[in-house]
Amino acid sequence: MRCSRSNGRDAVIRAAGLTRIFGPVRAVDGIDFEVRRGECFGLVGPNGAGKTTTIKMLATLLPPTAGEAEVAGFPVRSSAQSVRASIGYVPQSVSVDGLLTGRENLEYYGRFYGLTRKEVLVRIPHLLALFDLAEAADRRVATYSGGMIRRLEIGLSILHEPEVVFLDEPTVGLDPVSRKALWGHIRRLQAHQGLSILMTTHYLEEAERLCDRIAIMNRGRIAAMGTLAELRRQTRLPGATLERIFTRVAGGVESESGDFMAVKRGRRLAQRLG
Secondary structure, three states, X not given: OOOOOOOOOOEEEEEEEEEEEEOOEEEEEEEEEEEEOOOEEEEEOOOOOOHHHHXXXXXXXXXXXXXXXXXXXXXXXXXXXXXHHHEEEEOOXXXXXXXXXXXXXXXXXXXXXXXXXXXXXXXXXXXXXXXXXXXXXXXXXXXXXXXXXXXXXXXXXXXXXXXXXXEEOOOOOOOHHHHHHHHHHHHHHHHHHOOEEEEEEOOHHHHHHHOOEEEEEEOOEEEEEEOHHHHHHHHOOOOOOHHHHHHHHHOXXXXXXXXXXXXXXXXXXXXXXX
């Protein structure tokens, strides 16, 4: 199967029949979707729906079992290095070094991305200002709050000026005030930088506020997709919130995925970010 061309605005991500199987489990089961250039696209669904696995395949961290995908015009199977140079990725787990300062983390990532000394010196002050971290730039990250850590991680993900940024549960473990503050940073990031963003979230209000279009995943498949208005029409729920639409589409089934260690890791992460 070949990835189809977008009928409207240029697509920066295309997936066709994208599938990932782990033993007897079809974690992602033949999904098709596109992310348009400059939009914020959300993946929502219960635990085990396949959201993180989808992002990992698109970020070349997991090979697809079947199907095809392109990111920034590069096939994820045959051009992994080009894909990685074109994306930023913020995982659920903490990805910064707490023993380094915010500035030192940015400098380290600059070297990792192969930026010149001049590029690093120009971009770091801009990012520190963009994410309200200038005053804390020379403090160890271990002293940062959860919201500050997340802002720094997003800053790290765009240091090399990628075309696409993947945000996997960007506000997990944050208190409501920190979550809403981060929403503002994500909006400004999209508006000022013109980035394409693909994000996963368990917070339906977050997806409703931030995302131009939303795909509801359930049991590895996309159950519904579109703008909020389109989802309302598809489900015949005029004026409904995303939460109500989600309940209609996903059926309110509680996920049984994950074992004791997975739950323990998730709670430890929330505690670290909190």
